[in-house]
Structure formats: C-alpha cells, structure tokens
Amino acid sequence: MGRIVVSEQISLDGVVDDPSGVEGTSRGGWFNEMSQADRETWTQHEFAESVAAEALLLGRRSDAWFAARWRERTGEWADRLNTIPKYVVSSTLDEPQWGNATVLSGDVVEQVAKLRTEADGEIVVYASAPLVRMLIDHELVDELRLTIHPFVVGAGPRLWGETADRKAFRLIDSRLLGSLPHLTFGVVAA
Structure with a gap:
C-alpha cells in the first residue's frame, strides 16, 4: 500500500501562497529570501525526496505551475521531476x-x-493546498513534511483551512535544512 506524503514550503503563519513571487501577489516571494547555503541544502533534500517518490499528486493549478517551470529544465532533478509518474486531480x-x-x-x-x-x-503532494485540505479531511494523508520559512506573511491562502473535524499528528522527525526547520509529522490514527 502506498503512502500519501504532503511536502510543503510554508511560512510561520501557515501561508503557502506565491512563495516564489512569480504570481505577483503583494506578499509573495518569501521563499526567495533564504540564503544560498540554505537553498543548496534544501535543493539536496528536495532532490532526494523526488528520487524516493513513486509518483506525484497535484492539483490542476500546481500541474500548470510546475509544468511551466520544469519542462524545459535539464539536470538530474529536472529529469526526475519531468519523468516521474504524476496524477493531477x-x-x-x-x-x-x-x-x-x-x-x-x-x-x-x-x-x-x-x-x-x-x-x-510514496505519492508526494507538492503545493496544491486545496487538494491537501481535502486529503486531510478524508484521512488520506499519511505524512506531512513542512519546511518552515521564518516569515510571518500576514495574509494569503494558508495550508490550514477549516476541517471537517480535529486532526491529530505526531512529530516523527525534525531537522534543519541549513537554517530552515523541516518538520515531519505522521498521522495519528483515529
């Protein structure tokens, strides 16, 4: 049986909207403020995660966003992301x-x-906050991997929205990707 793993870049206040700033929101771009050393460590981690994954699960908008940015790239990470099986909801x-x-x-x-x-x-979910919320509501998420960027963005769509019921998670791993906290949570069975 596979495992649904959510892998998100998130601000301290839970915002996941426009981390790279390319969507032009007034508070976007917070992802780009990491140091070069943090970016290198983060890149190594993300590449290893993609190699370990069996497939990606994305929403429609995330499919379009990643396609526009990764289809033409080259290198090991791009090759992996471009060829891995993907499922788009x-x-x-x-x-x-x-x-x-x-x-x-x-x-x-x-x-x-x-x-x-x-x-x-592992079936890894990148971005796709509405999909993630729906998966959590229906108890289809096995693990949350959150890389936390040290910013309070203050506004914008957040990963956490209203849920059908309270959901319990337990911390199963914590580490630093450079200076960025990376927390892994497992789902506590109901």
Missing part, C-alpha cells in the same frame, strides 16, 4: 500540462484512495 482538465501525467476526475476521494491502495511507495 481536476474536474475541468482533460490533458495535464506536465508530462507523464494522468488526470484523476470524478470522485476524487475514491480515485486517490484507489491510487494509494495500488501504489507501493
């Missing part, structure tokens, strides 16, 4: 924008639960 998309992808439509909870049952390894 969407009720409106017929053809995903990033290569080697399959659209999951219809009953998303059923589709993701089936994918999780059929997989053997």
